[in-house]
Structure formats: C-alpha cells, structure tokens
Amino acid sequence: GEDVEQSLFLSVREGDSSVINCTYTDSSSTYLYWYKQEPGAGLQLLTYIFSNMDMKQDQRLTVLLNKKDKHLSLRIADTQTGDSAIYFCAESIGGYNKLIFGAGTRLAVHP
Amino acid sequence: NAGVTQTPKFRVLKTGQSMTLLCAQDMNHEYMYWYRQDPGMGLRLIHYSVGEGTTAKGEVPDGYNVSRLKKQNFLLGLESAAPSQTSVYFCASRPYGQGIAGANVLTFGAGSRLTVL
Numbered sequence: 498g499e500d501v502e503q504s505l506f507l508s509v510r511e512g513d514s515s516v517i518n519c520t521y522t523d524s525s526s527t528y529l530y531w532y533k534q535e536p537g538a539g540l541q542l543l544t545y546i547f548s549n550m551d552m553k554q555d556q557r558l559t560v561l562l563n564k565k566d567k568h569l570s571l572r573i574a575d576t577q578t579g580d581s582a583i584y585f586c587a588e589s590i591g592g593y594n595k596l597i598f599g600a601g602t603r604l605a606v607h608p
Numbered sequence: 609n610a611g612v613t614q615t616p617k618f619r620v621l622k623t624g625q626s627m628t629l630l631c632a633q634d635m636n637h638e639y640m641y642w643y644r645q646d647p648g649m650g651l652r653l654i655h656y657s658v659g660e661g662t663t664a665k666g667e668v669p670d671g672y673n674v675s676r677l678k679k680q681n682f683l684l685g686l687e688s689a690a691p692s693q694t695s696v697y698f699c700a701s702r703p704y705g706q707g708i709a710g711a712n713v714l715t716f717g718a719g720s721r722l723t724v725l
Binding site for chain 1: 612643648649650651652653666698700713714716717718719
C-alpha cells in the first residue's frame with residue numbers, strides 16, 4: 498500500500514547540519530516533496546525532486562533520493578533557529594496530485 | 609494577495625452538531641483539497657475538487673460532505689460531528705497543469721482547529 502514514514506523528532510545544535518530521513522513505498526511516484534510547517538501555519542513547499550534525479554541542491558538545502566531503497570533525505574546546512582518547524586515528506590501518486598504525506602519530523606534547533 | 613483563507617480558525621462543537629468550514633482562494637486555481645492533520649499521522653485527504661461543480665472522495669471521506677459551487681470556494685461540511693473528527697483541517701489549492709518545472713505545488717491555508725466534545 499501507499500505509505501510514507503519518517504522519524505518524528507530531531508534535535509540539533511545551531512550551526513550544525515540537520516538530516517531528515519524519509520522512506521516511501523510507491524515506486525511509481527513521479528515527484529517527492531518536502532514541505533515545512535511553522536507553528537500555527539499551513540504547510541509551505543520547501544523543495545521537491547523529480548524521480549529521475551539523485552540529488553538536488555538549493556542554497557542550504559540538499560535533497561538526496563535513493564530510488565532503489567525508496568529513501569529520501571533532506572539536509573539543512575548551517576541550521577538556524579528559524580529552521581525550527583515540522584518537516585513533511587510527501588510523494589505524489591496517481592492523478593490530481595494526490596499527495597501521500599508522512600507524519601512529519603519536528604526539528605528543534607538549540608543554541 | 610491573500611492566497612488560501614480558511615474560516616473559522618477555531619471551533620468547538622458538541623457531538624451531533626453540524627458545521628461548515630469555508631475555504632476561499634483568490635489565485636484562480638482549478639484544484640482544491642481538504643486534508644485533516646492528526647498527531648503522529650500525516651495529512652490525510654478527505655475530499656477534493658478538480659473544478660467548479662465537481663467533487664471527489666479522498667482517503668477518509670466518511671462523515672464529511674463538500675461543495676464547490678464557485679471556483680474560488682470549497683466548503684467542508686460535518687452533518688453530525690463526532691469526537692473522532694477532532695482535528696486540524698487544512699485546505700489547499702493548485703492550478704491546472706504542470707506548475708513549477710513540472711511539479712504540482714499545493715498552496716495551503718493556515719488551518720482550522722476543530723474540537724468535538
């Protein structure tokens with residue numbers, strides 16, 4: 498079945514790198530996404546990767562995709578307190594942009 | 609540019625009461641969605657709409673109804689609220705077609721927190 502799993506909590510020191518991991522089950526996913534949710538707000542798209550790519554870099558963000566293992570990761574370099582949020586992994590399947598979301602990883606950044 | 613606006617932001621209901629959540633978007637998007645978010649679980653799709661006058665069921669449609677009479681509005685109704693419907697509800701929308709570089713990107717509202725006692 499369709500399932501996206503990610504760890505629920507990550508704590509890092511300010512300035513360190515954060516790595517948030519995600520596994521998914523549907524090998525036919527065309528796009529995989531990372532959304533960010535700040536307290537009291539809706540989700541905002543952070544970045545995405547097309548399924549034929551292995552890596553995508555966007556400033557402090559690096560997305561790695563291992564299709565064989567169905568593993569997706571998000572690395573945030575030089576993590577700042579403003580990066581504290583919940584990060585959701587999602588895969589798109591089927592039509593009408595049906596997104597299957599993971600449960601979200603809460604990132605806590607401490608001094 | 610308001611984006612996606614949800615009303616109300618908070619609501620407390622008693623079991624058996626009915627209510628409607630309103631989602632309004634000003635981006636002329638064709639597709640609209642209602643999700644619910646529960647602790648320890650990802651967002652789950654309740655219903656969605658691919659255009660004015662159309663609706664379809666998502667993963668968890670039971671106990672909810674929707675209507676899309678106007679393109680900019682997507683209403684989520686609870687006819688007889690149950691404690692299991694206590695959740696945070698998110699509306700989202702996207703334009704028709706491939707969007708940014710082929711990826712379909714959803715714009716989310718800020719959420720509506722519903723508590724059913």
